[in-house]
Amino acid sequence: MRLTLDSICKVGFGVEIGTLAPHLPNNSFAKSFDTAQIIVTLSVIRKRKAEIKEARATNENDNKIKHDILSRFIELSENPENNLNDKSLRDVVLNFVIAGRDTTATTLSWAIYMIMTHPQVADKLYSELKDFEEEKAKQENVSLLPYNPEDAESFNERVTKYASLLTYDSLGKLLYLHAVVTETLRLYPAVPQDPKGILEDDVLPDGTKVRAGGMVTYVPYSMGRMEYNWGPDAAQFKPERWLKDGFFQNASPFKFTAFQAGPRICLGKDSAYLQMKMTLAILCRFFEFKLVPKHQVKYRMMTTLSMQYGLQLGVVRRS
Ligand code: HEM
Numbered sequence: 208m209r210l211t212l213d214s215i216c217k218v219g220f221g222v223e224i225g226t227l228a229p230h231l232p233n234n235s236f237a238k239s240f241d242t243a244q245i246i247v248t249l250s251v252i253r254k255r256k257a258e259i260k261e262a263r264a265t266n267e268n269d270n271k272i273k274h275d276i277l278s279r280f281i282e283l284s285e286n287p288e289n290n291l292n293d294k295s296l297r298d299v300v301l302n303f304v305i306a307g308r309d310t311t312a313t314t315l316s317w318a319i320y321m322i323m324t325h326p327q328v329a330d331k332l333y334s335e336l337k338d339f340e341e342e343k344a345k346q347e348n349v350s351l352l353p354y355n356p357e358d359a360e361s362f363n364e365r366v367t368k369y370a371s372l373l374t375y376d377s378l379g380k381l382l383y384l385h386a387v388v389t390e391t392l393r394l395y396p397a398v399p400q401d402p403k404g405i406l407e408d409d410v411l412p413d414g415t416k417v418r419a420g421g422m423v424t425y426v427p428y429s430m431g432r433m434e435y436n437w438g439p440d441a442a443q444f445k446p447e448r449w450l451k452d453g454f455f456q457n458a459s460p461f462k463f464t465a466f467q468a469g470p471r472i473c474l475g476k477d478s479a480y481l482q483m484k485m486t487l488a489i490l491c492r493f494f495e496f497k498l499v500p501k502h503q504v505k506y507r508m509m510t511t512l513s514m515q516y517g518l519q520l521g522v523v524r525r526s
Pocket residue numbers: 215302303306307308310311314392396397398401464465466467470471472473474475476478479
């Protein structure tokens with residue numbers, strides 16, 4: 208939650224929340240999130256507006272002007288035709304924080320759970336990440352100094368070097384990692400069910416009549432486990448099902464519904480993949496995870512699919 212909250216606040220609104228600082232501070236933003244969202248987000252909007260105004264007044268060059276999502280919405284709000292006031296901007300901020308924090312955090316937890324309970328997947332993923340490191344370092348003429356997992360300094364140096372090799376383009380080459388994340392979302396979709404209110408009487412494509420005022424729900428959790436959709440091994444965690452002849456095979460969003468489908472499909476899908484793949488690449492290259500014996504992992508069906516008792520695990524540094 209700390210990682211994904213920091214990330215969505217930085218990418219979305221250009222604000223350093225700092226909940227993941229080395230001493231893991233209690234953070235007023237995170238703490239007050241549930242109770243004081245509105246006050247906090249309005250202050251972020253006001254601060255950003257003032258910064259934009261100042262950057263323009265002092266004719267700052269382009270790299271001083273932030274390019275986050277909020278700044279773009281503020282620019283749109285300057286045109287009265289767009290009808291965007293502070294309240295709508297507040298809703299934009301809240302929408303992105305809610306959409307971007309718990310979804311990716313919960314998917315990362317399920318992915319780590321799947322990886323550590325499927326040793327063959329963990330091995331294959333580790334090989335992909337190690338091979339990537341060697342190839343990329345060779346390509347970029349980066350020297351990889353040997354390190355000792357027991358020695359924090361040399362270990363951290365190597366992790367930092369590895370992180371610098373992970374770019375938007377290079378992450379796109381980690382196909383097994385992409386398949387691991389996608390397979391996790393098939394079995395543990397962050398939004399497990401997604402109800403819709405019916406505005407007008409209508410008839411669904413299969414002839415089912417629906418009445419205004421009622422509700423229809425599609426359930427990615429069930430759809431991801433239907434043999435009808437995925438074959439007799441639907442219940443098994445098999446990233447390989449997404450790969451054919453070394454290429455990633457996308458499924459229709461009407462079959463793999465974790466991000467919804469149609470015109471209101473998730474706007475943050477690519478950004479979510481980027482963040483999750485970057486995090487998992489570093490974690491799975493440098494750490495091995497072991498579930499705490501007898502710890503029970505059970506899902507909790509809320510707006511997002513969380514773990515009822517959390518995920519308790521041991522972590523060991525890898526060579
Ligand atoms: C694993 C990660 C994620 C999953 C599974 C996911 C899933 C979804 C789903 C199912 C919806 C449709 C909700 C509905 O309208 O009924 C949605 C909408 C949305 N998501 Fe995501 N999401 C993820 C991450 C993110 C991130 C990181 C962001 C922001 C950077 C984001 C931004 C949005 C926005 C803005 C919408 C509303 C789109 C609209 O109504 O037109 N999501 N997401």
